[in-house]
Amino acid sequence: MAGEVNVTIVGNLADDPELRYTQGGIAVVSVRVGSTPRTFNRTTNAWEDGETVWVRCTAWREVAENVAQSLTKGSRVVVTGRLKAPSAYQSAQGEARASLELDIDEIGPSLRYATAAVTRRAREAGAGAGSGSAVAGDPWGDAPKAAAVKPAADDAWANPGVNSTGDDTPF
Numbered sequence: 001m002a003g004e005v006n007v008t009i010v011g012n013l014a015d016d017p018e019l020r021y022t023q024g025g026i027a028v029v030s031v032r033v034g035s036t037p038r039t040f041n042r043t044t045n046a047w048e049d050g051e052t053v054w055v056r057c058t059a060w061r062e063v064a065e066n067v068a069q070s071l072t073k074g075s076r077v078v079v080t081g082r083l084k085a086p087s088a089y090q091s092a093q094g095e096a097r098a099s100l101e102l103d104i105d106e107i108g109p110s111l112r113y114a115t116a117a118v119t120r121r122a123r124e125a126g127a128g129a130g131s132g133s134a135v136a137g138d139p140w141g142d143a144p145k146a147a148a149v150k151p152a153a154d155d156a157w158a159n160p161g162v163n164s165t166g167d168d169t170p171f
Contacts, residue, residue, distance in 0.1 A: 004082045004083075005082065005083040006080065006081070006082055006083070006105075007080070007081065007082075007083050007102065008078065008079065008080045009033055009035050009055055009057075009078075009079045009080075009102070010035060010076070010077070010078050010079075010110060011033040011034050011035030011036070011053075011055075011076070011077065011079075012033070012034055012035075012074055012075065012076050012077070013031050013032070013033060013071060013072070013073055013074060013075045013077060014031075014032040014033070014034050014054070014073070015031070015032055015073050016072055016073045017029045017030070017031045017067050017068045017071055017072075018030045018031070019064060019065065019067075019068035026060060026061060027060065027061055027062075027064040027065050027068075028058060028059070028060050028064050029058070029059050029063075029064035029065075029067045029068050030056060030057070030058050031056075031057050031059075031067065031071070031077075032054055032055070032056055032057070033054070033055050033057055033077060033079055033102075034052045034053070034054050034055075035052065035053050035055070036049050036050060036051075036052040036053075037049075037050035037051075037053075038050070053100070054099075054100070055079075055100045055101070055102050056099060056100065056101045056102070057079055057081065057101075057102045057103075057104050057107070058101065058102070058103055058104060059103075059104035059107065062121070063104060063107070066121060067104075067107060070109070071107075071109065075109055076109065076110040076112070076113060076114065077107055077108065077109055077110060078106075078107070078108055078109075078110050079102065079104055079106070079107045080104075080105050080106045080107070081102040081103050081104040081105045081106070081107075082102065082103045082105065083100065083101075083102055084100075084101040084102065084103065086098040086099060086100055086101075087099050087101070
């Protein structure tokens with residue numbers, strides 16, 4: 001939509017992801033991401049941490065389930081999403097505060113200080129755009145059957161490395 005503010009945040013998860021389901025059965029996960037800016041102070045020759053910015057991030061449906069299965073407290077993540085208008089509230093000590101909230105579009109582990117193994121998740125039946133041409137066993141449900149299309153034996157374009165019947169170039 002127009003007027004949305006898209007942001008990317010790099011930080012650490014403050015807690016384990018909290019997976020819940022709506023009454024309609026839709027998965028939703030909430031995570032808090034803390035991002036602390038670091039600057040190098042040339043006078044003291046030391047790194048100094050700035051004030052931590054806490055952002056409540058929310059993901060829905062398959063992304064929510066993937067986050068809950070993949071990420072844990074302390075994981076360094078890269079989050080991209082749509083920033084919501086901040087909501088003001090008063091803390092228990094009477095301090096005025098505002099909370100930042102983000103609707104997650106994409107989230108994943110940061111590979112700056114870690115490695116990750118990616119496992120593709122199979123889509124559920126009926127999910128995705130190409131449900132009419134789905135093939136059993138195809139996790140994305142849109143690949144054509146391999147046996148349905150057989151290349152012509154003498155077609156040089158369909159069979160690279162196989163000589164055609166003549167010496168003519170195929171174009």
